Amino acid sequence: MNRISKYFINGLIVIVPIAITAFVVVQIFSMAEDLLGRHMPVHFPGIGIVAVVILLIVTGWLSSYWILKRLLEFGERLLDSIPIVKFIYKSIKQLSTAVFESQHLFKQAVLVPYPHPGAKSIGFIMSELSEPLAEAMDEEHVCVYVPMSFNLTNGFNILVPKKDIIALDITSESALQYIFTAGTIMPVRHDVQK
Structure with a gap:
């Protein structure tokens, strides 16, 4: 069953x-x-x-x-x-x-501390911060979109300190599959062929 x-x-x-x-x-x-x-x-x-x-x-x-x-x-x-x-x-x-x-939408998958510092979520680096946002931060931040599972159109746009971002060597397609399937399909490296 x-x-x-x-x-x-x-x-x-x-x-x-x-x-x-x-x-x-x-x-x-x-x-x-x-x-x-x-x-x-x-x-x-x-x-x-x-x-x-x-x-x-x-x-x-x-x-x-x-x-x-x-x-x-x-x-x-x-x-x-x-x-x-x-x-x-x-x-x-x-x-x-x-x-x-955009040629870069959902291209760079990263790990970010979200929803709290002890957890990690997969997100995607988005556009550069605008001047008013960058000036309001005390250190360099990056805009990251963290999609919700099962529905990629919903998610959270968060500003993360650049030092807290972990770049991932995975394909954007496999990162999206991982998120969309709520983790049942694990991400694969760029060099791994399906």
Whole structure:
């Protein structure tokens, strides 16, 4: 029975992320398909996928031109004038910019003393401290993100003295697997092939 429950948990670990990702992608394409099916004279299976891909490419292409940049800036100024919408939009924009443009997000795994000095948690070194934060510290600190198990989007952004950080020689993928699986999959070194 113990083996069956282990297989069941392993199956959940494999299936749940795939299922959630597939669900979100299918919902986006299905919504596009429904909208276009109602308003376009020509309809064929897969038009939603084609439409979403074209929309993303055209928006990315146009955003590099002066006129659309000005329109986007105007739209952002408009959103800035609405209190709650301003907060939500700016937070999502900053997060998506960090995720899609940063080559270093979740790259350097480290051990930090968290949640108390006697314990150690795996975290990831994030961006450099801003000047106001750095000036407020009596010694050099580093910004470290410590994700929560089972949900990498939740976690704690902590400022740790640089002397207390222990660099790890592990792949970022295995560090993320370790955190996501609550320690059931142990991290491996950079040079170890799976």
